[in-house]
Amino acid sequence: NAGVTQTPKFQVLKTGQSMTLQCAQDMNHEYMSWYRQDPGMGLRLIHYSVGAGITDQGEVPNGYNVSRSTTEDFPLRLLSAAPSQTSVYFCASSTPRTGGPGGYTFGSGTRLTVV
């Protein structure tokens, strides 16, 4: 059981470049989400999905795009990278259990630097 797998672990981009951060989970979780973590700012939600074909914006969606064509995969696209997008990105998944929610399972993160 791999859990949540994020690739790549590290990435350096030049301003204006685009790229896709990959996230895959093998737990059949309905809910998947992307966060960014910046020093002193905790976790901020970028986009989330409650199932295949359904996505919605979080707190800081600008400059990012997502899609959810399958239950397993939830890629995050940076359309035109900016230095302000330098951050650590985490993907998380979850599913409700009978009688209460399961917690989130997090990937190990992608450290992105935009120069």
Place this chain on the structure above:
Amino acid sequence: AQSVAQPEDQVNVAEGNPLTVKCTYSVSGNPYLFWYVQYPNRGLQFLLKYITGDNLVKGSYGFEAEFNKSQTSFHLKKPSALVSDSALYFCAVRDRGDSNYQLIWGAGTKLIIKP
């Protein structure tokens, strides 16, 4: 508005002493409450959760948390701190009525255990 407050940016405790990391919350309905831990350069790991029942919840690594409805608090505790407990701790809350599985996150508290 729903929110989570972790009033201390950093908590310093001597090894062997009891520790407390504070969390208070504000949600419109009844909450599910969570604690997560993040070790350096790692993703977040689930520690414990409160769903219903006993107000004292026991979790991983000897941690426990007490749900106090009247004070809207969910403080994390451990009777005897270890140096290896040094990490970043996040409190999170979810409104039971939220069908979108969203967690509201605190800003995190850095716990430093000194030998």
